[in-house]
Amino acid sequence: MSRTKLLIHLATLFAAFAVDFSGAISCYSRDKSTGRANGTVSNCTSDSACYRYTADEVSYAGCGTCSAADTRDYNCESCTADYCNTWPPLTGCLYAKGEYRKEKWVKVSCSQASCYQFSYGYGPTIFFFAGCGDCADYGNFDNCKTCATDYCNSAKVLTAEQTNLMLTAAGGLLVMVMQLWGHG
Structure with a gap:
């Protein structure tokens, strides 16, 4: 082997050791998994975060950050430590x-130890909100409740005003039905 070729090979070998992998992260990867295992290990050389989310008890995980759709629809979580997206x-x-x-509610898995739920009424329609975490971010809603067991946020949370509105609407409907049947 010529001296020039030897120098080129040595330079290539040293360059391989000199590459900076400080931005790389190791994550677990899962795609459409219903099992309880973490998944396979991925060395994410071009990413500095891992993600994890569930959709109807099917789990997904991998390298990178959550997309806006996954965050909005499935409560996707991103993290920045090696193997932080465990299952x-x-x-x-x-x-x-x-x-x-x-x-329309979806079952998700959370890294937080609690769940929250609250409702908001707009006219006769009541909208429900639920997810991972506590009520700290939803302090404006007096009916926000926090709980700490699996799927504990399944009960409907209503304020007294919303309950009265529903009872009034139901009572009005009953009066209309009775009038239609000739009982009023």
């Missing part, structure tokens, strides 16, 4: 962002 997380919670029909 299972601490708590299972229901997730709803302004849903008025409970069948």
Whole structure:
């Protein structure tokens, strides 16, 4: 081997050791998993974060940050430490962002140890909100409740005003039905 080729090989070898992997992170990867395992290990050389989310008890994880859609629809969480997107997380919670029909709620897994829920009325419609964490970010809602067991945020939370509104509407409907049947 010529001296020039030897120098080129040595330079290539030294360059491989000189590459800075400080921005790299190691994450678990899962795609459509229903198992309880963390998944496979991925060395994410071009990312500095890991993500994790669930959609109806199917889990996803990998390198990178959460997309806006995954954060909005599935309560995706990003983290920045090696292997921070472990499975299972601490708590299972229901997730709803302004849903008025409970069948639209999604089961998600959370790294926080608690779940929250609250409701908001606009006219005759009541919108429900639920997710991972506590009520600290929702202090404007007096009916926000925090709980700490799996899927504990499944009950509807209503203020007295919203309950009275619903009872008044139901009573009015009953009066109309009775009038239509000739009982009023």
